Amino acid sequence: MVVGGAGYIGSHMVKMLLSEGYEVVIVDDLSGGHRESIGEARLLVGDIGDSTFIEHAIGMEKPDAIMHFASFIQVGESVADPAKYYHNNVTATQVLLDGMRRHGVDKFIFSSTAAIFGEPEYVPIDEIHPKSPINPYGRSKWMVEQMLEDFDSAYGLKSIALRYFNAAGADPEGLIGECHEPETHLIPLILQVASGRRPCITVYGNDYDTPDGTCIRDYIHVADLCSAHLLALRQLFSGAGSARYNLGNGSGFSVSKVIDAARRVTGHAIPVQVAERRAGDPPSLVADASHARDRLDWSPRYADLDTIIRHAWQWECRRVGLVLD
Structure with a gap:
């Protein structure tokens, strides 16, 4: 069962699971997901925070494992409306876990985030780095990770939490x-400029203590994220215990380098405007994976930045009807 399987990462996960021969059912309320992203895969439309719905869904489907991608992810929105994030990301997740317990489902893959670490004390960031989230989004994910540890100790529910850096x-x-x-991720925003959907890309700060003054982030291809989920699922099916893993390429790219790569891949000029730094943006976030x-035994297949952008550009062109050269 893939919860949030009609969303960005969830839909790629569903596609990979089906290609590997798994039987998949999607649970999604379609508040942020898209029915057209899942093809002919089976979909149950509903809210995992609705105990009656989730009780029926798990009882009817009897899944061997559940993957959870149905979180809200916008940092700024989480600051403006923390109640929305704690309700969906924490309370609804507990409803889901309680439904699993009642039906004897004891394998859970959780989509977590690098936001649980907060301002990094050192880079690259490994799993034992202190957890000091600085916004409700990061805190909500860290709360669930702690909940999962308690559910393992008390109920034997085995989980693997995968902490993403920048999915792309x-x-x-x-x-x-x-x-x-709205779109908030850097690479699709840049490509919307290349395709003519935006006039320019805004760079928030160019005076950081980095080689070119712009923030450095670790971008990981969505297909590589999904392959890690698949390996984690197989690990749980093999009888392994609970675990936590950071997922990233282990090398960072600055905002300026991402823009340069997008110009190279698309062949389009991408105008830039520089704005003030955003509060809470550290100079560098890179994973130790x-x-x-x-x-x-995971290794990113699409670690090259140009490849990541090329695949995203192919999708952007399809969305707006551009013909690739």
Whole structure:
């Protein structure tokens, strides 16, 4: 069962699971997901915070494992409306976990985030880095991770939490991709400039203590994220215990380098305007993903920045009807 399976990462996960021969059912309320992203996959429309709905869904489907992608993810919105984030990301997740317990489902893959670490004390960030989230979004994810530890100790519910850094890219076949409204992620925003949907890209601060003055982030291809989820699922099916893994390429790219790469890939001029720094934006966020590489035997297939952008550009062109050269 893939909760949030009609969203950006969830829909790519569903596509991969189906290609690997798994039987999949999606649970999604379609508040941020898109029915057209899941093809012919089975969909149950409903809210995981609705105990009656989730009780029926789990009881009817009897899944062997559940993957959870149905979180709200906008940092700024979480600051403006924390109640929305604690209700959906924490309270609704507990409803889901309680439904699992009652039906004996004891394998859970959780989509977590690098936001649980807050301002980094050192880079690259490993799993034992202190957890000091600085916004309700990060705190909501860290609360769930702690809840999962308690559910393992008390009920034997095994979970693997995968902490993403910056998910990016799109299906290499070009069939699905990123489609948030409003869009807040850097790469799709840049590509919307290249396709003519935006006049320019805003760079928030160019005076950071980095080689070119712009923030450095670790971008990981959505297909590589999904392959890590698949390996984590197999690990739980093999009888492994609960675990936590950071997922990233282990090398960062500055905002300026991402823009340069997008110009190179698309062949379009991408105008830039510089604005003031945003509060809470650290200069560098890069993952130490060696734990996932060693324990999951995971290795990113699409680590090259140009490839990540090329796949995202292929999707953007499909969305707006541009013909690729």
